[in-house]
Amino acid sequence: MKALFLASAAVALCLLTACSKPEPSGPREIFPGKEAPDHRNHAYSMTESLDGNIRIYTQEADDEAWLYEMHRTGKTWSEPQRMTLPARKRMKGASFSREDGSLYFATDAEMPPPFGGRDLNIWRVEWDGSAWGEAKPIEGEINTGANETIASVAADGTMIFVSNRPEMDGFGYGLGEAHRDESGAWKITAFLTEMNDLRTDDHAVITADGSRLFFYSHRTPKVGSTDIWTSKRLADGSWSAPENPGEPLNTPDSEFGPGLSGDDQTLFFSRGGVLMEIGMDEVLKGLPQQ
Numbered sequence: 001m002k003a004l005f006l007a008s009a010a011v012a013l014c015l016l017t018a019c020s021k022p023e024p025s026g027p028r029e030i031f032p033g034k035e036a037p038d039h040r041n042h043a044y045s046m047t048e049s050l051d052g053n054i055r056i057y058t059q060e061a062d063d064e065a066w067l068y069e070m071h072r073t074g075k076t077w078s079e080p081q082r083m084t085l086p087a088r089k090r091m092k093g094a095s096f097s098r099e100d101g102s103l104y105f106a107t108d109a110e111m112p113p114p115f116g117g118r119d120l121n122i123w124r125v126e127w128d129g130s131a132w133g134e135a136k137p138i139e140g141e142i143n144t145g146a147n148e149t150i151a152s153v154a155a156d157g158t159m160i161f162v163s164n165r166p167e168m169d170g171f172g173y174g175l176g177e178a179h180r181d182e183s184g185a186w187k188i189t190a191f192l193t194e195m196n197d198l199r200t201d202d203h204a205v206i207t208a209d210g211s212r213l214f215f216y217s218h219r220t221p222k223v224g225s226t227d228i229w230t231s232k233r234l235a236d237g238s239w240s241a242p243e244n245p246g247e248p249l250n251t252p253d254s255e256f257g258p259g260l261s262g263d264d265q266t267l268f269f270s271r272g273g274v275l276m277e278i279g280m281d282e283v284l285k286g287l288p289q290q
Contacts, residue, residue, distance in 0.1 A: 026248045026282060030268070030275040042273030044257025045150065045203055047095045047103075052262040054127065056083070056103070057275060058092040065092040067105060085135050086110075090120060093150030093162075095259070098208035102126045104138070104151045111137055120147040122161065140186030142178060149173065149202055154210035159186065162202050162215075167191050172200040175215060195231060195242055203257045207264050214267065216256035217242070223250040228258050228269055230287070249283050 030046070037043065037060075046057035055070045055077070066087070068080040085091060086109035093106040106120040115121070121143040125135035142148055146165040153159045159178040168174030174196035178186045195201070199218035206213045211233045216226050219242075227250040229242040244250060249269070257270040266277050 027269075027271065027276045027278045030277055034274070037273040039273070042257075042270060043275045044270035044273070045093055045095075046257075046259040046268035046275055047205075048260065048262045048268075049096050049127070050098065050101050050262045054096075056094040056096075057259070057268075058094065058257070060273075064089045067091050067094050083132075085125060085132070086123070088118060092120070093203070095150060095152040095205060096262070097124075097153040098155040098206075099153050099157050103132075104153065105135075106147075106149045106151075107135075111143065115143065115145065117145060119145060120149055122148045122151045138186055139184065140178070140180070141188045142186050147173075150204060152205045152213075154206045155208045156210050158206065158210045160204045160206045160213050162204050168193070168196055172198070173202045175201055175204050175213075192239060195239055201229075205258050205260055207260065209264075213239070214258040214260075215242075216258065223247065224252045225254045226256050228255050230283075243287055245283050246286055249278060 040060060040062050042060045044058050046055055048055050053072045056067055058065055059068050067083040067085065069083050070080050071078045085107065087107040088109060090108040091105060095104050097104060103125050104122055107123050108118050108120055111121055122138050123135050124138050126133045137143055142151065142161055144165050146163050148161060148163045151159055151161040157179055161176050161178060162173050163176060164173045168176065168191055175192040176188055177190040177192060178188045181187045197217055197219040201215050201217045204213055204215040212230060214228055214230050217229050218226055222244065223246060227244055229244055231239045231242045234240055249255065253272045255269055255271050259268040265280050267280055267283050268275065268277050
């Protein structure tokens with residue numbers, strides 16, 4: 001009888017413990033229940049404003065790509081709406097600046113001379129609290145006749161950008177670093193050749209404090225066809241060798257398109273084209289160089 005009582009108590013305690021456990025912090029779908037996309041309709045690169053009230057992400061549509069925005073009222077998010085910023089057929093790679101809250105994004109909109117063509121360039125636009133202002137190409141050395149696909153700015157004004165210009169690695173897309181000069185124009189301060197792989201490195205985002213960046217890559221060793229990698233800023237200003245955080249972030253599926261919440265506590269990413277989120281602690285806990 002005593003044994004039966006103890007067993008019943010143990011079961012009750014187990015059930016109580018299970019009911020009181022916090023929800024798992026592992027990856028969660030941002031739009032649960034949404035039909036899985038095919039390879040021509042992926043969503044990725046979600047970014048969130050500093051106050052946590054605006055989210056923007058890239059949504060592919062066959063040969064096109066567009067930015068969609070969501071606004072929060074209380075605990076409720078609005079339905080995603082396609083943004084009306086300048087573009088021909090491609091608008092992607094949005095990132096809220098941690099320096100001033102403005103939005104940087106890549107677009108194939110027509111550039112002023114001497115540029116032109118249909119390549120992607122980085123533009124910037126401000127939110128005034130109720131509407132978006134006039135979007136303009138950023139000034140300086142970033143935009144070229146090559147594709148510039150994303151630019152992420154830390155609170156101290158450090159920019160990490162991605163381009164397929166030859167100086168990156170000579171083959172595919174790679175990462176570079178830039179800062180503004182006295183006139184406010186962007187000047188390239190480093191091509192991160194020590195981090196760039198011969199294959200594509202893209203969708204880069206830097207944390208607000210400038211201490212860590214995330215990007216996706218085809219490099220090995222990898223868990224899936226593409227993984228999200230991370231690098232830490234070292235004391236001398238250089239970047240550590242990229243590390244693969246492994247699971248639960250990366251899986252045998254394809255992970256890409258990292259982005260950050262306004263408080264840097266959540267990493268957004270895409271798994272097979274489905275938007276996901278995961279706590280930053282979960283991402284970093286397995287790394288030796290935290």
